Amino acid sequence: MACVLVHIEADGERPSAAALSALGDARRIASSLGAVVYAVVIVPGFDQGRRSYSRLPTIPPVIGGGSTPKPSRAPSVTIAPSSPSSPDDTADGNPDVPDELIEELGKGGADKVVLVAAPIALDEPPVWATIGAALAGACEELRPALVVFAATAVGADIAPRLAARLGAAFAAHCVVETGPRGEVVFSRKVYGGGFRRRLALDDLDRAAVVTVPPGHAPARGGSDAEILMFELGAKRDARVERVGGDERDPTADGLALEQARVIVTGGAGVAASAWPLLEKLAAALGGEVGATRAACERGLAPAAREIGLGARYVAPVLYVVCGASGSAGHLGAVSPDAEIVAIDRDPEAPIFRAASYGLIGSIEDVVPKLLAELGAS
Amino acid sequence: MIAILLRRLQSRPSASADDQVLGRCERGALTAALALGSAMNKQTIAIAVGPARREDRVLAMALRGGASRAVRVSDEGLEDLDYLGLAQVLAATIKWVGASIVLCGDRSEEEGTGAVGPAVAELIGAAHLTSIASIKSESNGARTMLLVERVAGGTRERFRIEAPVVLCMRPPLVRPRTGTGDTTEELTRTPRNAPSSIEELDLGRLGLEARAIGHRRGTAGRLRPVRGPRRAAVASSAADLIRRLRADHLVPPARVDEEAS
Numbered sequence: 335m336a337c338v339l340v341h342i343e344a345d346g347e348r349p350s351a352a353a354l355s356a357l358g359d360a361r362r363i364a365s366s367l368g369a370v371v372y373a374v375v376i377v378p379g380f381d382q383g384r385r386s387y388s389r390l391p392t393i394p395p396v397i398g399g400g401s402t403p404k405p406s407r408a409p410s411v412t413i414a415p416s417s418p419s420s421p422d423d424t425a426d427g428n429p430d431v432p433d434e435l436i437e438e439l440g441k442g443g444a445d446k447v448v449l450v451a452a453p454i455a456l457d458e459p460p461v462w463a464t465i466g467a468a469l470a471g472a473c474e475e476l477r478p479a480l481v482v483f484a485a486t487a488v489g490a491d492i493a494p495r496l497a498a499r500l501g502a503a504f505a506a507h508c509v510v511e512t513g514p515r516g517e518v519v520f521s522r523k524v525y526g527g528g529f530r531r532r533l534a535l536d537d538l539d540r541a542a543v544v545t546v547p548p549g550h551a552p553a554r555g556g557s558d559a560e561i562l563m564f565e566l567g568a569k570r571d572a573r574v575e576r577v578g579g580d581e582r583d584p585t586a587d588g589l590a591l592e593q594a595r596v597i598v599t600g601g602a603g604v605a606a607s608a609w610p611l612l613e614k615l616a617a618a619l620g621g622e623v624g625a626t627r628a629a630c631e632r633g634l635a636p637a638a639r640e641i642g643l644g645a646r647y648v649a650p651v652l653y654v655v656c657g658a659s660g661s662a663g664h665l666g667a668v669s670p671d672a673e674i675v676a677i678d679r680d681p682e683a684p685i686f687r688a689a690s691y692g693l694i695g696s697i698e699d700v701v702p703k704l705l706a707e708l709g710a711s
Numbered sequence: 712m713i714a715i716l717l718r719r720l721q722s723r724p725s726a727s728a729d730d731q732v733l734g735r736c737e738r739g740a741l742t743a744a745l746a747l748g749s750a751m752n753k754q755t756i757a758i759a760v761g762p763a764r765r766e767d768r769v770l771a772m773a774l775r776g777g778a779s780r781a782v783r784v785s786d787e788g789l790e791d792l793d794y795l796g797l798a799q800v801l802a803a804t805i806k807w808v809g810a811s812i813v814l815c816g817d818r819s820e821e822e823g824t825g826a827v828g829p830a831v832a833e834l835i836g837a838a839h840l841t842s843i844a845s846i847k848s849e850s851n852g853a854r855t856m857l858l859v860e861r862v863a864g865g866t867r868e869r870f871r872i873e874a875p876v877v878l879c880m881r882p883p884l885v886r887p888r889t890g891t892g893d894t895t896e897e898l899t900r901t902p903r904n905a906p907s908s909i910e911e912l913d914l915g916r917l918g919l920e921a922r923a924i925g926h927r928r929g930t931a932g933r934l935r936p937v938r939g940p941r942r943a944a945v946a947s948s949a950a951d952l953i954r955r956l957r958a959d960h961l962v963p964p965a966r967v968d969e970e971a972s
Contacts, residue, residue, distance in 0.1 A: 459863070463838055488864070491841040494824075495828065495832060497830070503930045503931075523937070524823070529723065530934075531933070533935075534933065537929075574840065575871045577871050581867040652956070691945075691956065692945040693893070693945065693949065703954065707949055707950050
């Protein structure tokens with residue numbers, strides 16, 4: 335049975351929305367491959383004194399590459415019974431992992447939840463230096479054919495190095511498609527949407543590591559997941575040491591853009607006097623306001639609101655672009671899944687070649703009419 | 712020695728962008744590396760992989776900005792490599808020049824993969840961090856230590872990191888234009904050093920064989936132009952647009968009282 339491994343980022347005591355979205359993608363891929371989904375949660379080191387190891391895990395064979403699973407190093411890897419039946423079980427056994435997290439991962443599509451101990455404090459940022467060795471160790475044990483990360487700052491730091499460690503193929507910010515032969519294809523628009531890079535899992539003779547943008551509906555209807563616990567003796571990279579506490583980033587107020595289902599983005603073609611109309615339109619659609627780099631440079635919006643390569647990636651369902659040309663640097667940071675609506679006075683604007691829907695007219699003229707149609711004028 | 716990994720921005724495959732030489736992240740890396748080299752009194756060396764006609768403009772720009780040296784690796788068969796194949800070439804070059812601090816862009820503007828920096832770190836056995844906003848040097852006896860600020864996921868984190876290290880730089884935060892110009896542009900326009908010649912290396916000088924990295928071809932996936940020209944379905948009016956979006960369930964249906972009115 336093939337193995338698809340998903341790294342789970344936690345948001346407090348729950349899996350993050352981005353992680354559940356990635357898990358949903360992994361579930362859909364695994365179902366088409368007949369593979370098992372392992373949701374990997376990194377946890378601060380286990381309480382070894384209270385842990386009793388029952389039996390060694392059954393490691394599934396791998397797909398692709400023809401390699402065979404590596405035997406586990408007993409007793410470093412443990413398998414536990416399915417979800418603990420009482421709070422006491424958790425307190426006594428699992429390393430401070432809430433039942434809800436395990437349950438949610440099971441419902442979200444995980445066949446097995448793997449708790450991997452890492453030398454990381456609860457308040458430390460998950461970067462390669464702190465959790466990379468633990469994740470790599472889990473991959474050595476499970477030999478996944480595919481490793482899926484959410485396309486977040488954590489995924490961006492860890493996924494490519496893990497891919498290099500595994501000698502794997504790597505694809506970032508890709509959407510999962512089905513090819514003509516039913517094969518799994520990772521696809522993303524590049525060069526500002528003029529080209530598409532497609533990586534078919536069937537074409538590879540090695541494992542693949544991918545990051546997938548958040549925003550997809552998590553899988554539902556799964557059942558209890560089996561819990562595995564790995565204590566692999568992973569060490570952190572002592573050359574990297576956090577100094578002081580974290581501060582809120584001044585651009586943090588733009589974080590809502592990353593979770594927004596609707597975004598209204600303004601470009602340099604929007605007059606300063608018309609910018610409040612975009613805010614009203616975003617509010618009427620239940621969304622957020624973004625800006626292109628050119629709009630930020632003109633002082634129309636704070637840098638926190640910039641959407642573009644090197645700034646912020648977004649994965650909304652609906653992306654309304656007002657007065658922007660649709661440059662590579664801008665649209666390259668918008669999920670290919672997003673339905674783009676272009677509003678511009680110039681009918682020849684390149685944005686109309688990237689959009690699904692268009693409306694020609696000035697922002698000052700068109701947006702009030704849209705607000706009226708939405709009952710928000 | 713501080714190495715800066717650079718690559719000429721491409722507007723489409725095999726076509727350099729006319730209006731911009733470097734992507735934003737790489738411009739951030741170049742600026743930070745030159746400033747760090749100056750602060751630490753260390754040599755800076757710009758490294759690019761690719762043909763002279765494409766990469767020499769980038770390297771000349773780095774030399775004009777103050778880089779001590781510039782090295783270009785060009786050989787047959789380097790164009791189709793995936794992230795790890797390219798990282799193998801860069802890692803061998805970094806070892807060849809003897810750099811212990813490596814700066815690169817967080818991600819390219821063409822593909823935005825962001826994989827080369829971490830992969831280079833893996834191959835040279837260095838620590839790495841991505842999404843770096845600023846770097847300062849810190850003297851600690853014979854050890855080279857850096858204080859770096861990472862901006863990620865809405866927080867600003869600070870790390871002390873020991874060389875060898877690969878740092879992947881974010882672009883500078885966009886600011887409203889004040890007429891003073893972009894600092895990176897200013898830095899790289901101002902001739903600091905007399906541009907010296909660009910050193911050219913091939914795989915043989917790096918101890919690499921084309922065969923050894925050849926298996927990394929085709930692993931990046933297939934690049935296809937998007938069939939087009941695609942054209943948006945242009946709505947005749949605001950009402951028509953909202954009707955279409957509602958029909959496609961992209962906008963919630965109108966409320967009953969709204970419809971009645």
